[in-house]
Amino acid sequence: MGLFARIREINQKFRTPHVKMTPGVKVALFMLRIYLLLLVGILFFKFFSLVAGK
């Protein structure tokens, strides 16, 4: 089986999250997304600052 077929199979296997989506879990996951977006934003800012030679 090829790599991409295997990845599709994994995605299919774990398609449904099994943790109970309580409000606490939803808030935690939302905050995590925001946190990671901010962090990636900072990384990109640093990268482009370096490229621009600032």
Add this chain to the structure above:
Amino acid sequence: MTPIRMKTSMGLVPRLFYGWRRGMKWIGIFLAVSGPGIIVMVADNDAGGITTYAATGARYGYNLLWFLVILGPVAYFVQEMTVRLGAVTKRGHAEAIFDAFGPFWGWFSLLDLILTDWLTLITEFIGMTAALSIFHVPPFVTVIVVSLVMFFMVLQGRYWTWEKIAMVFCVVNLVYIPCAVIVRPSVSEIVRSGLIPNFPGGFNNQLFFFLMANIGTTIAPWMVFFQQSAVVDKGIKEKDVPWSKLDTALGSAFTVLVAGFVIIATATVLKGVAVDSAAQAALAMGGVNRWLGTFLAVGLFDAGFLGAICISLASSWAFGEVFGWAHSLNNKIKEAPWFYGMYILLVASAGVVVLIPNAPLVLITLFVQVIAVTLLPAALVFLILLLNDSERMGSLKNSRAQNIISVSVVGIIVVLSTLYGVSTLFPNLLR
């Protein structure tokens, strides 16, 4: 006669005999269960960790020893959660994230783990080659020999053997104790200035940077993945959890002890000297006392090696779990070719990078800290959420008290490690 009355009517000698036998039985159980906790905690004092402690001792003397004492329990509270999760679910952390939170968070965690681990593995090789270069061993010889030893450690086909070899390297980590004894530090000075919380020179940006660096070296994302997978591979059961917690607690005490002795040694000899790497500290201390430099270099090599064997396994286990490959150290190479292939690929590629002339090794070392920061909060948040899943965890789910402690600890770690990562990107921000 009832058993209770029999017991109370026993004489002193039989009671001592039964007490001794019970004690021996407990020790036997502990020795059988122990391993993952001690190894992960000692490996936490990896090459980067030793550099941080050496720099801390040289910059602030004994003054930040108290902070290490606090970090011990912090590491314990995080790691003991992986023990419970692994023992109950029989799954590693990567697979548990996929299962509980779906493919998005699963792939994010897995790929971030691989990148972080690979970059950290490079830093371990940097530490090992620097340590052995003090003994005039060329880097390519170090890389080749270390890689071969690492391959043979896993290819012998038993988790138990791998663990016992790793434990021997954990014992070598104690080399920092004679290091600190040789320099004859003032015990009263250590107690007076080191064990009472204080902020030398006031709470300024540089001190804050050092505190964050110490936290960054104490809690690393790979530790969470490694210990949970090791617990599963070892076959720890729910009834063994108290012993595994003891294993983790002893490991955290051990790691604080070793880190403390590194700080004491460098604080006594190198106070006021700017230390950029542990190898540089070993060279400087070798000028004071030949044995001192030798011990520090041996310790640095050992730290890098322990870090390398655990980090490379954490990644291979994680990939094996998610891709459904056979992924136990108890498997022969024919039974788990992908698992061992992944391991060999990681080790060999990291070793090769170190040998590339003019490779940006300093940049890689800094980049590790930044990438680790993107994974650590996610791994810790998932850990707490999984530990609160009462359907899966049953009686071993987090209690209210455990949640208060773990959420507080994780919250502080996330904030400080993020500031550490950001200050690595923007060095003038906090200095």
